[in-house]
Amino acid sequence: MIGPGEYIDPLLLRPFSLADITPPDDKHPNGSLIFFIRVAGKGTNILKRLTVGTSLSVIGPLGLGFPPVADDEKLLVVAGGIGIASVLGLTKKYQGVPLFYGDRTKGRMLNIEWLEMPEDDIHITTDDGSCGKKCGVLEFLESHISQLRESYTGKIKIYACGPHGMYRAMAGMNLNAEVYVSLETPMACGVGTCLGCAVDTVNGLKMVCKDGPVFNLKDIIWDG
Numbered sequence: 001m002i003g004p005g006e007y008i009d010p011l012l013l014r015p016f017s018l019a020d021i022t023p024p025d026d027k028h029p030n031g032s033l034i035f036f037i038r039v040a041g042k043g044t045n046i047l048k049r050l051t052v053g054t055s056l057s058v059i060g061p062l063g064l065g066f067p068p069v070a071d072d073e074k075l076l077v078v079a080g081g082i083g084i085a086s087v088l089g090l091t092k093k094y095q096g097v098p099l100f101y102g103d104r105t106k107g108r109m110l111n112i113e114w115l116e117m118p119e120d121d122i123h124i125t126t127d128d129g130s131c132g133k134k135c136g137v138l139e140f141l142e143s144h145i146s147q148l149r150e151s152y153t154g155k156i157k158i159y160a161c162g163p164h165g166m167y168r169a170m171a172g173m174n175l176n177a178e179v180y181v182s183l184e185t186p187m188a189c190g191v192g193t194c195l196g197c198a199v200d201t202v203n204g205l206k207m208v209c210k211d212g213p214v215f216n217l218k219d220i221i222w223d224g
């Protein structure tokens, strides 16, 4: 949870994914925490205008991340939009894993240099075709899985971060895989006390900030 210390409006810190951690160097003797932040409203606009050297209020790390991947499982990583920030660490931890990264248009996407992975492992889609394939990221994922299934019958795990609409669509697809998603529900306290980030699951109400943000997709109950 991050916020500019001296502001009282907005009062609440905002949740962001810790995209990366870099070790100390000459320029940053304490090392760095890397965040990718897309401007959405008041809080992110204030963060955008901060100048170098400003102190921030930070609480974290909070919540639970993606579970470990077993040796006999194939991992596929999916990022929709700014969800790329949440899965960047995974692509470093599990090298050689394919990344499916989609957004509306090229201008909204992260420069692929930040991904630090072989280009052959990165499958990019945009709705308008300005970068990568012109299709939805799930369409691409689905065709990759059906190709993979021609020669591989073992377990497939999918780790995804993106908008709720993407998860709803995934819940309705037959992906023949175990899917974990990182929910980006708006948050207030970030530590499980305000109940503002509750999500309905087959195991009862869960707090995205404390019990998540990562959940098994099949456990989430979608309303409507």
Ligand SMILES: Cc1cc2nc3c(=O)[nH]c(=O)nc-3n(C[C@H](O)[C@H](O)[C@H](O)COP(=O)(O)OP(=O)(O)OC[C@H]3O[C@@H](n4cnc5c(N)ncnc54)[C@H](O)[C@@H]3O)c2cc1C
Residues within 6 Å of the ligand: 010, 014, 015, 016, 017, 018, 035, 036, 037, 038, 039, 040, 041, 042, 043, 044, 045, 082, 085, 086, 183, 184, 185, 186, 187, 213
């Ligand atoms: C676990 C988690 C990790 C996240 N990681 C990142 C990240 O790495 N990078 C990043 O850019 N963003 C991330 N987000 C989303 C980010 O927290 C919101 O964009 C931010 O809180 C918006 O704050 P604001 O004050 O700028 O917008 P507000 O003024 O509060 O809201 C502006 C608009 O954005 C909508 N909004 C607010 N919060 C969210 C949200 N969480 N999801 C969808 N819509 C929202 C509001 O409904 C409103 O329409 C993450 C969210 C969660 C819960």
Ligand code: FES
Residues within 6 Å of the ligand: 186, 187, 188, 189, 190, 191, 192, 193, 194, 195, 196, 197, 198, 207, 208, 209, 210
């Ligand atoms: S944000 Fe307060 S309980 Fe999750």
